Amino acid sequence: MPEPTPVPTEQLHFAMPPAHQTVEEERRHRKERLAAALRLFGRFGFEEGVAGHITVRDPEFPDCFWANPFGVPFGHVTVGDLVLVNAEGRVVEGRHHVNQAAFMIHAQVHRARPDVIAAAHSPSTYGRALSALGEPLDPITQDACAFYEDTALFDDCTGVVVDEDEGRRIAAALGPHKAVILRNRGLLTVGDSVDAAAWWFIAMERSCQVQMTAKAAGKPVLIDHHHAVRTREQLGSDLVAWINYQPLYQQIVRSEPDLFDGASGAR
Numbered sequence: 151m152p153e154p155t156p157v158p159t160e161q162l163h164f165a166m167p168p169a170h171q172t173v174e175e176e177r178r179h180r181k182e183r184l185a186a187a188l189r190l191f192g193r194f195g196f197e198e199g200v201a202g203h204i205t206v207r208d209p210e211f212p213d214c215f216w217a218n219p220f221g222v223p224f225g226h227v228t229v230g231d232l233v234l235v236n237a238e239g240r241v242v243e244g245r246h247h248v249n250q251a252a253f254m255i256h257a258q259v260h261r262a263r264p265d266v267i268a269a270a271h272s273p274s275t276y277g278r279a280l281s282a283l284g285e286p287l288d289p290i291t292q293d294a295c296a297f298y299e300d301t302a303l304f305d306d307c308t309g310v311v312v313d314e315d316e317g318r319r320i321a322a323a324l325g326p327h328k329a330v331i332l333r334n335r336g337l338l339t340v341g342d343s344v345d346a347a348a349w350w351f352i353a354m355e356r357s358c359q360v361q362m363t364a365k366a367a368g369k370p371v372l373i374d375h376h377h378a379v380r381t382r383e384q385l386g387s388d389l390v391a392w393i394n395y396q397p398l399y400q401q402i403v404r405s406e407p408d409l410f411d412g413a414s415g416a417r
Contacts, residue, residue: 230412
């Protein structure tokens with residue numbers, strides 16, 4: 151049998167973040183990605199009662215962000231359910247309330263980090279378990295190295311965030327990093343797209359699970375500093391996160407296409 155001829159590289163399809171021609175097109179894209187991410191978080195069990203939230207900055211009004219509606223299960227959220235919240239925490243578009251704790255944290259993160267398009271925080275099991283120890287995420291796997299020296303620890307807990315000062319302190323702790331471990335609360339991740347922020351949260355939660363499991367079994371062997379940094383440089387960018395996230399996005403869209411309900415009425 152003759153050796154197959156390789157397909158020319160220019161004919162191979164490889165998805166990259168899309169470019170948008172209008173602000174309306176970009177807004178719709180961000181809202182669709184937000185609804186899909188919320189569905190995925192619901193599927194993975196990253197919600198408890200009315201807790202948990204993902205936000206994305208509006209492309210036209212950068213001091214406003216789209217958020218999941220208060221009290222609506224992640225698994226039921228559609229594009230039409232999303233609410234737009236202004237800098238004062240008031241809903242300016244949508245028929246639902248917003249989680250005020252979400253606003254207190256996310257508004258300050260978005261304000262402190264103009265580069266952040268999306269942020270995710272939810273009560274995941276292993277993220278909360280690691281946060282309860284007040285420990286960092288260790289470089290014990292290739293995946294965990296994506297967060298090496300790029301994760302902060304907010305070593306304080308005063309209960310539910312109900313004031314701007316607490317939100318500002320969390321934003322300050324996050325600094326320039328992609329994630330922060332909120333002691334006794336869980337994880338918060340950010341990115342230059344919904345896809346990146348959601349992927350970092352999912353990947354970090356799984357890394358927390360691996361770390362907790364490994365420590366329960368014995369003493370994990372750390373990856374040395376040099377190799378951890380090199381691995382982070384290869385795997386730790388928001389573009390890599392976006393690429394890693396695409397199979398999950400395709401799965402949720404194909405299995406739950408009703409998440410786009412209301413998209414035609416996007417702002």
